Amino acid sequence: MANTSCLTRLYPMVQINKGTWEIDEFDAASIYLLEGEEKAMLIDTGMGIGDLRGAVEMITDKPLIVVHSHGHIDHTGNSRQFEEVWTHPADQWMPVPESLERRRFDTEHIARRQKGSLGAPFNLFNLYPYDIDVDLREMDDLPMPVVHDLYDGQQFDLGGRIITVYECPGHTAGEVVFLDETKRMLFAGDALNYNLLLMGGVPLEDTLKAMKRIQAMSDRYDGIWNGHHDFRALGAPLDDDCMENVIALLEEALKGNITYCEVPSFWGQPMPLRRRGSESADDNPFAAMGRTYLRKGRNFLQIHSMYFGKKEEK
Numbered sequence: 467m468a469n470t471s472c473l474t475r476l477y478p479m480v481q482i483n484k485g486t487w488e489i490d491e492f493d494a495a496s497i498y499l500l501e502g503e504e505k506a507m508l509i510d511t512g513m514g515i516g517d518l519r520g521a522v523e524m525i526t527d528k529p530l531i532v533v534h535s536h537g538h539i540d541h542t543g544n545s546r547q548f549e550e551v552w553t554h555p556a557d558q559w560m561p562v563p564e565s566l567e568r569r570r571f572d573t574e575h576i577a578r579r580q581k582g583s584l585g586a587p588f589n590l591f592n593l594y595p596y597d598i599d600v601d602l603r604e605m606d607d608l609p610m611p612v613v614h615d616l617y618d619g620q621q622f623d624l625g626g627r628i629i630t631v632y633e634c635p636g637h638t639a640g641e642v643v644f645l646d647e648t649k650r651m652l653f654a655g656d657a658l659n660y661n662l663l664l665m666g667g668v669p670l671e672d673t674l675k676a677m678k679r680i681q682a683m684s685d686r687y688d689g690i691w692n693g694h695h696d697f698r699a700l701g702a703p704l705d706d707d708c709m710e711n712v713i714a715l716l717e718e719a720l721k722g723n724i725t726y727c728e729v730p731s732f733w734g735q736p737m738p739l740r741r742r743g744s745e746s747a748d749d750n751p752f753a754a755m756g757r758t759y760l761r762k763g764r765n766f767l768q769i770h771s772m773y774f775g776k777k778e779e780k
């Protein structure tokens with residue numbers, strides 16, 4: 467292990483119940499720690515700020531299973547702090563971690579989004595005990611962890627607490643959710659969010675089917691915790707309207723009933739009405755991809771242009 471003694475471990479966190487914590491990576495991403503009688507599970511590793519492993523070891527000394535809800539930059543960033551990780555094969559092509567430059571851009575923009583501080587610098591009030599120039603870092607000196615496959619129906623026994631994996635492709639092709647029937651909790655990564663991005667290239671029908679399957683399991687969980695705490699308080703589950711609206715929006719989109727809408731502040735600044743394939747000069751790295759936005763209630767659904775037969779521009 468590289469020397470991590472200079473890195474922050476002071477992540478804001480909430481203990482949701484006995485053995486379950488939501489670790490807030492300074493508004494960039496939500497990480498969950500689940501402790502059983504014999505093992506613990508870490509769901510996602512954030513953008514890569516600070517000493518996540520050190521923070522986890524302050525809470526539990528149980529052997530740790532590190533799983534990824536999906537392969538995105540803000541969910542795998544600190545995975546090189548661990549020897550082994552579990553990722554769905556469809557997302558294993560994504561770099562772990564992404565470049566420092568890209569992680570810095572996303573850290574600032576996602577943190578700004580979660581605070582709702584339009585146009586303000588992400589660290590305007592120095593709310594958090596971390597230094598982005600120190601705590602967000604290159605990790606080339608750390609070896610890649612061994613990557614194991616996650617698959618539908620897979621179970622992890624933490625000791626008196628079994629976690630089941632279910633595929634829920636859409637946001638990415640390899641997106642999965644984790645069901646904890648003992649604590650009656652569902653951990654959804656970015657499969658479900660009030661501003662849901664569909665960028666996995668998966669047919670919308672498949673996403674709708676997966677989402678309905680998760681909804682049909684709702685007698686097995688009391689709440690859904692997703693990978694960012696936008697639109698909810700830290701430690702609190704999503705409200706019920708989130709999944710209902712996502713399913714309704716997917717059904718509408720499949721019928722072709724797409725009403726383009728304005729997105730207020732996804733990247734910290736208003737985004738103009740945008741039709742598929744249109745381009746914009748703002749600093750949104752996805753602008754040229756021509757996403758389409760749909761809205762229902764508090765939900766925004768962002769559908770990548772690839773769904774409309776336009777190839778992704780990279």
Ligand SMILES: [Zn+2]
Pocket residue numbers: 536538637656
């Ligand atoms: Zn994501």
